[in-house]
Amino acid sequence: xxxxxxxxxxxxxxxxSIGTTGLLVRRNPLIMFMxxxxxxNAVNITFVSIGSHLNDLGGQLAVFFVxxxxxxxxxxxxxxxxxxxxxxxxxxxxxxxxxGG
Amino acid sequence: METVVFLISxxxxxxxxxGVIFSKNPVHSALFMVQTLFGVAVLFVLLEAxxxxxxxxxxxxGAIVILFVFVITLLGVDRAEDLKVEPISGQRPLAxxxxxxxxxxxxxxxxxxxxxxxGEQAANIPIGDATDNTKILGEALFSTQVFSVELTAxxxxxxxxxxxxxxxxxxxxLISTLEELxxxxxxxxxxxxxxE
Amino acid sequence: xIDLVWxxxxxxxxxxxxxxxxxxxxxxxxxxWLATTAIAGSFLSVLIVFIGMLLEKNENRQxxxxxxxxxxxxxxxxxxxxxxxxxxxxMCLFITGVGTLIHLYSIGYMHGDPDFNRFFTYLNLFxxxxxxxxxxxxxxxxxxxxxxxxxxxYLLISFWFRDPANATAGKKAFITNRxxxxxxxxxxxxxxxxxxxxxxxxxxxxxxxxxxxxxxxxFIVLMLFVGAMGKSAQFPLYLWLPDAMAGPTPVSALIHAAxxxxxxxxxxxxxxxxxxxxxxxxxxxxxWVGAGTAxxxxxxxxxxxxxxxxxxxxxxxxxxxxxxxxxxxxxTAAIFHMITHAFFKALLxxxxxxxxxxxxxxxxxxxxxxxxxxxxxxxxxxxxxxxAIAGVPPxxxxxxxxEILAFxxxxxxxxxxxxxxxALLTAFYMTRQVILTFFGxxxxxxxxxxxxxxxxxxxxxxxxxxxxxxxxEIHPHESPWTMTLPxxxxxxLSLVGGFIQLPFSSSxxxxxxxxxxxxxHNETHLHLSSSTLWILALLALVSVAxxxxxxxxxxxxxxxxxxxxxKPSLVNAWYFDSxxxxxxxxxxxxxxxxxxxxxxxxxxxxxxxxxxxxxxxASILRRSQNGLVRTYxxxxxxxxxxxxxxxxxxxxL
Numbered sequence: 001x002x003x004x005x006x007x008x009x010x011x012x013x014x015x016x017s018i019g020t021t022g023l024l025v026r027r028n029p030l031i032m033f034m035x036x037x038x039x040x041n042a043v044n045i046t047f048v049s050i051g052s053h054l055n056d057l058g059g060q061l062a063v064f065f066v067x068x069x070x071x072x073x074x075x076x077x078x079x080x081x082x083x084x085x086x087x088x089x090x091x092x093x094x095x096x097x098x099x100g101g
Numbered sequence: 102m103e104t105v106v107f108l109i110s111x112x113x114x115x116x117x118x119x120g121v122i123f124s125k126n127p128v129h130s131a132l133f134m135v136q137t138l139f140g141v142a143v144l145f146v147l148l149e150a151x152x153x154x155x156x157x158x159x160x161x162x163g164a165i166v167i168l169f170v171f172v173i174t175l176l177g178v179d180r181a182e183d184l185k186v187e188p189i190s191g192q193r194p195l196a197x198x199x200x201x202x203x204x205x206x207x208x209x210x211x212x213x214x215x216x217x218x219x220g221e222q223a224a225n226i227p228i229g230d231a232t233d234n235t236k237i238l239g240e241a242l243f244s245t246q247v248f249s250v251e252l253t254a255x256x257x258x259x260x261x262x263x264x265x266x267x268x269x270x271x272x273x274x275l276i277s278t279l280e281e282l283x284x285x286x287x288x289x290x291x292x293x294x295x296x297e
Numbered sequence: 298x299i300d301l302v303w304x305x306x307x308x309x310x311x312x313x314x315x316x317x318x319x320x321x322x323x324x325x326x327x328x329x330w331l332a333t334t335a336i337a338g339s340f341l342s343v344l345i346v347f348i349g350m351l352l353e354k355n356e357n358r359q360x361x362x363x364x365x366x367x368x369x370x371x372x373x374x375x376x377x378x379x380x381x382x383x384x385x386x387x388m389c390l391f392i393t394g395v396g397t398l399i400h401l402y403s404i405g406y407m408h409g410d411p412d413f414n415r416f417f418t419y420l421n422l423f424x425x426x427x428x429x430x431x432x433x434x435x436x437x438x439x440x441x442x443x444x445x446x447x448x449x450x451y452l453l454i455s456f457w458f459r460d461p462a463n464a465t466a467g468k469k470a471f472i473t474n475r476x477x478x479x480x481x482x483x484x485x486x487x488x489x490x491x492x493x494x495x496x497x498x499x500x501x502x503x504x505x506x507x508x509x510x511x512x513x514x515x516f517i518v519l520m521l522f523v524g525a526m527g528k529s530a531q532f533p534l535y536l537w538l539p540d541a542m543a544g545p546t547p548v549s550a551l552i553h554a555a556x557x558x559x560x561x562x563x564x565x566x567x568x569x570x571x572x573x574x575x576x577x578x579x580x581x582x583x584x585w586v587g588a589g590t591a592x593x594x595x596x597x598x599x600x601x602x603x604x605x606x607x608x609x610x611x612x613x614x615x616x617x618x619x620x621x622x623x624x625x626x627x628x629t630a631a632i633f634h635m636i637t638h639a640f641f642k643a644l645l646x647x648x649x650x651x652x653x654x655x656x657x658x659x660x661x662x663x664x665x666x667x668x669x670x671x672x673x674x675x676x677x678x679x680x681x682x683x684x685a686i687a688g689v690p691p692x693x694x695x696x697x698x699x700e701i702l703a704f705x706x707x708x709x710x711x712x713x714x715x716x717x718x719x720a721l722l723t724a725f726y727m728t729r730q731v732i733l734t735f736f737g738x739x740x741x742x743x744x745x746x747x748x749x750x751x752x753x754x755x756x757x758x759x760x761x762x763x764x765x766x767x768x769x770e771i772h773p774h775e776s777p778w779t780m781t782l783p784x785x786x787x788x789x790l791s792l793v794g795g796f797i798q799l800p801f802s803s804s805x806x807x808x809x810x811x812x813x814x815x816x817x818h819n820e821t822h823l824h825l826s827s828s829t830l831w832i833l834a835l836l837a838l839v840s841v842a843x844x845x846x847x848x849x850x851x852x853x854x855x856x857x858x859x860x861x862x863x864k865p866s867l868v869n870a871w872y873f874d875s876x877x878x879x880x881x882x883x884x885x886x887x888x889x890x891x892x893x894x895x896x897x898x899x900x901x902x903x904x905x906x907x908x909x910x911x912x913x914x915a916s917i918l919r920r921s922q923n924g925l926v927r928t929y930x931x932x933x934x935x936x937x938x939x940x941x942x943x944x945x946x947x948x949x950l
Contacts, residue, residue: 003107025192064153082175
């Protein structure tokens with residue numbers, strides 16, 4: 001069978017769903033972060049495949065910027081995680097519920 | 102040929118993803134993540150986005166995952182998390198439903214749509230060969246998209262500064278009274294209590 | 298010169314503000330002279346405006362002066378403006394004129410009272426409110442003055458509030474007035490709804506050009522009449538006026554004789570174009586209520602023993618005459634009687650105050666007697682007032698009362714009959730009062746016992762004769778010049794006041810021509826021949842003579858037994874007041890408690906309930922804010938999926 005764009009998009013969709021489910025299920029902040037990266041990667045795949053289908057460089061340009069932003073986001077996010085979790089061990093996302101009403 | 106490569110890389114990607122979300126040990130999750138990222142890089146090469154494939158490996162797999170591993174070892178969260186218990190009721194079923202529905206929506210779109218993805222070709226920069234990819238990408242970035250590039254530079258600078266600020270150790274004096282200790286247990290302030 | 302009309306209410310307002318700021322810091326007569334100067338300044342301004350108006354031609358005499366926008370709320374625009382026309386200036390003339398005299402009088406009357414300054418503060422505030430009432434160019438300004446005079450009436454009736462009876466009298470006045478105010482307000486709403494404006498001239502214009510349904514105008518007129526009933530003390534809202542005698546006598550003279558109680562009649566005359574458009578049965582109703590009240594009150598006055606209560610019921614009765622005139626469409630006659638009544642009723646009240654002052658506070662008629670020689674000026678002026686109110690020519694009361702009776706005969710002879718009987722009773726009870734006070738043997742020298750030597754005192758009432766020991770040392774004396782000067786001035790006015798409207802020919806009917814710009818020729822035209830008029834006048838004179846004659850023979854010559862007239866039912870005012878009190882205290886209070894409970898629980902409860910519902914809903918919804926990031930992430934996810942599905946259903950793929 002010929003691999004059409006639809007296959008790539010389906011793959012990206014599955015990857016995205018896996019990332020979403022993982023984000024909502026896991027409690028460890030670092031693993032939640034990694035699931036976010038999975039979702040970003042799925043989006044990257046989508047961009048590149050559609051760009052290739054439409055013969056437009058715009059898809060790859062978008063991926064470039066997504067990559068940069070993802071890098072910056074990871075930097076800040078991990079710094080935050082470090083700042084919050086430094087003192088505690090065995091903590092997870094559920095322990096940060098001070099802002100509850 | 103293409104089919105085979107696609108199927109193999111798809112398998113690699115998906116198994117890596119599943120490994121990320123199902124591992125108890127965070128370090129294992131990080132390693133599975135590297136697997137996924139490599140699969141995605143292969144996919145990029147297949148789609149003739151060679152520059153991006155290289156960047157993917159260098160930045161994502163090479164830098165970001167390293168960061169993750171650093172933080173894991175720094176914070177000592179390498180101990181396993183108990184996956185059997187879910188404190189928030191209804192979270193797991195809903196999460197699965199959500200994931201499935203997102204996939205279902207996209208599937209619906211893809212099936213119902215006639216003629217595959219269409220779209221206006223806005224900035225019509227044609228993609229050349231795989232070998233020319235870097236050249237063409239560079240030309241596009243630094244001519245029409247130069248403003249965005251400068252912004253990303255700014256963004257990265259800010260991110261670095263922010264990260265440094267956020268992770269400095271506070272210079273407050275060491276706490277000495279039991280009261281303050283108890284107060285600190287309630288607050289969320291990062292406090293140095295002599296090496297962790 | 299007419300544009301100085303704004304000065305008229307400005308003077309008393311200035312006086313009021315100054316006196317409020319000065320408070321108790323000035324010593325006794327200064328506050329009084331300050332207040333008197335303020336209202337005298339107002340009177341001068343009225344004179345200037347009056348002269349300016351006389352110099353204008355008849356058509357130019359109605360002008361509106363707008364000071365500033367008060368309420369600009371879209372379609373509802375109300376300005377502070379003055380309508381200077383003959384009607385309002387006439388009212389201002391006697392309000393400020395009589396007001397100045399009463400202010401002067403009060404300086405002497407309230408001498409020695411610790412609350413001297415407060416009295417004059419209230420008096421000036423009252424003058425300001427009353428002037429705003431008559432000068433206002435729209436219904437809302439009139440209502441402002443209306444409420445103002447009601448409030449001042451309350452403040453002044455319960456002036457000596459440390460005695461709870463006085464405070465209660467004040468409250469009664471205010472609450473009864475409020476019932477009337479409800480009618481006024483409903484009428485205002487209706488007028489705004491139907492005419493789109495509250496300004497008098499605009500309303501009259503719209504009435505002239507459009508056809509307003511007769512039921513609407515009738516209802517408006519009836520509601521305005523409810524308001525007038527409250528203020529002008531017609532049956533059944535007259536109850537407050539006798540009780541209002543608890544206030545100082547100058548207050549009774551100014552407010553409850555000359556000015557405030559006439560504001561109801563003024564209102565009805567002011568809106569006479571609307572009254573013309575209303576159905577005839579409504580104006581007939583007004584006439585009958587007026588006539589009935591007149592007779593009712595006159596009958597009660599026959600048996601009263603307090604000198605002020607006689608005059609109070611007399612006021613109700615005379616107001617009934619004015620309302621009767623309004624109902625018959627005789628607006629000039631009503632204003633004429635208002636003016637003459639202001640003169641002689643104020644005179645009578647001030648004279649009564651002089652007597653009370655001279656008798657050191659004694660108000661019971663049965664303890665007077667023979668004061669004529671001891672208080673000559675008071676007696677002389679009081680007798681002038683007596684002749685005026687009884688309707689003896691050439692005093693003022695004869696002309697005005699006769700005019701009203703003529704119109705009454707034209708409308709319905711029965712109304713005339715009621716009027717004539719009332720005139721008879723008026724002559725009778727006033728004669729009684731004069732004789733008991735100024736003639737006969739002095740009864741105040743005999744303390745405590747009823748069946749005493751001396752005059753044939755109150756043979757019937759042994760009950761309350763056992764008075765707590767008067768020291769017995771009453772030395773009746775004449776009052777100071779500040780009190781007698783106004784008496785003389787008012788006596789003079791009662792004598793000559795009738796000549797502004799003599800019915801002999803059109804040229805002598807000066808008041809009628811003067812008021813034409815305000816009455817718009819809406820008055821009923823009398824279709825009586827001059828011989829009928831002479832006969833009616835003669836019959837009136839005969840009834841007056843009978844009244845005075847019977848009065849003299851009962852009380853002076855003692856030929857007729859006075860017990861025929863002083864029946865207990867009359868003394869107790871036909872038990873109407875006590876019936877109302879019993880109702881209010883008994884089953885009425887249960888109804889009121891129920892209504893208050895309804896207000897608190899249902900209406901307030903609805904408002905509170907809304908708050909409670911919000912609180913409960915919020916506390917239920919609060920549980921979604923549990924602070925867990927993962928729950929929020931789930932929420933975002935669900936929302937995103939929902940949005941996507943919604944978008945999908947709307948686009949075509």
